[in-house]
Amino acid sequence: MSQNSVHPTPLSESDSHTITTRAARTRFAPSPTGFQHIGGYRTALFSWLLARHTGGQFLLRIEDTDTARTVPGAVDAVIEGFKWLGLEIDEGPEVGGPYGPYFQTQRRDLYLNYAEQLIKSGHAYRCFCTPERLQQVRDQQRANGEPPRYDRLCRRLTQGEIATRLKDGMSYVVRLASPTSGKTVVKDILRGEITFDNASLDDAVLLKSNGYPTYHLASVIDDHLMKITHVVRAEEWIPSAPLHVITYTALGWEPPIFAHVPDVLSAQGGKKLSKRFGAIPLLGYRDRGYLPWAIVNYMALLGWSFDDKSNVLSREQLIEAFDLDRVGVAPARYDEERLLWFNGYYIRQLSSEELLERSLPFMERPEAEGGLPDVVARPIDRELATKVLHLEQERMKTLAEAPGMTSFFFVNTLSYEPQTLIAKNMDAERTLNGLKRAHEVLVTLKGWEAPDMEARLRELVAELGLKPVQLFTSLRVAVTGRTVSPPLFETMEVLGRRTSMARIEQAIAALGAHAS
């Protein structure tokens, strides 16, 4: 088997069925050269969902063969990201597994052996060309309007010439001997069959001169050895997919099923989401107060849909419903508004305890990092926080908003413009009077419960011939220091009698001074 074209069979109905029903082993194989963002995790999510849906396994493999670009901490961050999202990894670094190691740098001998095997079988060859010559060739080709490709100089070397160079200690790479005629078909479960003219293929480097494999070799070998059934990866891999198919075949292996999923585009423009174009690392969302499942739910619907109306999906529902067949092929744009909506929705679903546990870290961080004012003692009173959070729950879009929204419950002194005490269609005098009368009414109250306050204060509103807004606005500002707050009476109840009354008194004083 050498330079023949590959003749695949079309994807039939039954193929497509068995393809998604048998237990799938999938993998996410990032290179630790940076920090993964929503785009990468979305691809990983599809992989994970396929594995879970079919009762298979999801593995994590670190493609760290580009040692120069490896970034410290990137591996830990990826794993941390999966943990945070709640997507378990069945095999990989940390958890191990029967097909390890899961770092490609620890599998060098494997790649070397297979490269050797490919050379022996004539599917690959040593190339002694220098980078300079390669560059020169490409420049020339470009100048001639030809597609830049390796000119296969070393493919024509005789055994003797090769031996001489080896003896001279010349460094070399190993290249794939791509077929030069015929066609190679890549079967993609999402896109059907993609046909490539072999004449347009390049003799890709499989093994670098430093002995490390390139993606093209390493991923093929690992995916096969790790028994990966479905390769779910970004669409940027489509152009090199024929090389992979050829390599599988050359090694005598059956290629896995490919699913090239579309990119996630940046919010601003039609560019692929990336650090350069508006992407933030996944864990950045955790720091910004996002709930992991809100992210997962949002990501799942970026390029995949269940039907014409499903929107909010639980973990169980998602796993049950997910199918590769329903993954779209058109790139989707990242939409922060929609993500925020999901986040707000899931925050509203939280129990009091969960809301507390999730919000506390945000409230307790230093003021400079967005936490409550530093004058508020840590740890924060959990009982108070629970009540307060309950009041703000349906208003929060992110957990990071908690400190800002609730600070007036925790501080001793409020600071606001006395002017804001005066409601629309009110004046200072009537406002002052209203506050004084409200104070009188509240003082006489036996208990300190919202329904009571509301009943008595509404009577007062009627007595003063005012509209509820006219009085309640003043009280709101007096008690919270802001014009926007949770419902007034519940707020006062949580705030407590002493604090509420003191604040109303302060407002009266402030307004008195302001008016005079």
Place this chain on the structure above:
RNA sequence: GCCCCCAUCGUCUAGCGGCCUAGGACAUCACCCUUUCAAGGUGGAGAUCACGGGUUCGAAUCCCGUUGGGGGUACCA
């Protein structure tokens, strides 16, 4: 340049030849609820299904072309 992928409301999408005078969600607007803001409810606006040719009794749905966007073109993944 060459190769490849893609194309339905602003955004995510449903649609896989007749159920479409194109459905849902986010965003947006109005109204209701209402002590503010939210949440919730109701309703509206918003897509000549990129364009042009076919095929067909019939096309958003199939085919071809055009345009537009994206990706690849490394001893990076």
